[in-house]
Amino acid sequence: MNRLTSMRLCARRISNTRPLSRLPSLHAPASPLTHAFPRMASTAFQFAEGEDVQQLTRHADALLQQGWAQDGDGMGITKTFHFKSYFKAVAFVNMIAAESASKKHHPTMTVRIGSVDVHWTTHRPRGFTQKDVTMAQHCDQSASLMGAVDPGQGLKCGPTV
């Protein structure tokens, strides 16, 4: 086969190739899995019955901007606060405890040497409520009063390198 024939054959092969936009794989309907799980739970709050969803969504969005994160099942909200000392971490916990007692709404808290994990959810009615938002806002104010620091700046305890 001479060079010219070979080039013609090659050109014909290229022109016979379907354009990329017509390739079935690119136009196939989305996988059934995509439809089965259109949204993971983490993208939607599970508001408790009777809540003003529009107002609560606005407040929740503001909290997400402040470092709060939705919990795994969307029923609540969580944040870790960092402190330079264990004393400050415990003082922060006590400030939250006092407000919790007064408002009759209680968090789950995990205290470490220089940080506190806080989780808010409402047990009855079950779900995320304005009470959780109000208490989360109180946590932010208390943390600021206690001189909370950025995550990397908190006191840590562990093996030194």
Ligand SMILES: C[C@H](O)[C@H](O)[C@H]1CNC2=NC(N)=NC(=O)C2=N1
């Ligand atoms: C009777 C009492 O006020 C209730 O059991 C309160 C106590 N603390 C609470 N705390 C939280 N996080 N959710 C509640 O639904 C709740 N209920």
